[in-house]
Amino acid sequence: MTEDAQPTRPLTKNQTLVLQALDRAAAPLSAYALLDHLRESGFRAPLQVYRALDKLMEFGLVHRLESLNSFVACAHRHEGHAHSHDHGLVAFAICGRCNQVEEFSDTQVEERLTGWASAHDFKLDKTTIEMRGTCASCQTH
Secondary structure (H helix, E strand, O other): OOOOOOOOOOOOHHHHHHHHHHHHOOOOEOHHHHHHHHHHHOOOOHHHHHHHHHHHHHOOOEEEEOOOOEEEEOOOOEOOEOOOOOOOOEEEEEEOOOOOEEEEEOHHHHHHHHHHHHHOOOOOOOOOEEEEEOOHHHHOO
8 A cells, every 4th residue: 555545444443542642642652652552452562553553654644753763643644544745755853852743845855856766767665854953942942
C-alpha cells in the first residue's frame, strides 16, 4: 500500500489505541513508551505496538522520526484517513528543548531532491527530512 492509500477497512482496536495515544502525546513516543502507555489497555508485548505502527505508517496516519527512533501522528490527516501528502514533501522541525515536532512540506525542496535523483539515475524510495533546533517558544524562555 502506498502512502496515499487509504485503509480498506476500519482500524483494528490496537491500531486505534496506538493512534489515540500518539494524538494525546505531548511529544514523539518510542514503541516502548507507547507500550508503557497502553499496558492498561491490554498491550503486553512490543510486537503488538510494532504491528499497529507498521500498519498506521502504511496508511499514512503515523510518521517515524528517524533521528529520535520515535513516532508521531500525522498532522495532515483528515478524520483518521490517510492522505497523499500532495501538498509536498513531508519534513519535520524538532525542538531539542521541549521535543515538540512540527510537520511541514516544501515543494521546492521536493523538486530539488527528485530532480537530483533523476539527474543521477537514482531510484528514490524514501526521503526523511528532520531539522533539529530550538522552537520559537523555547527561544523566548
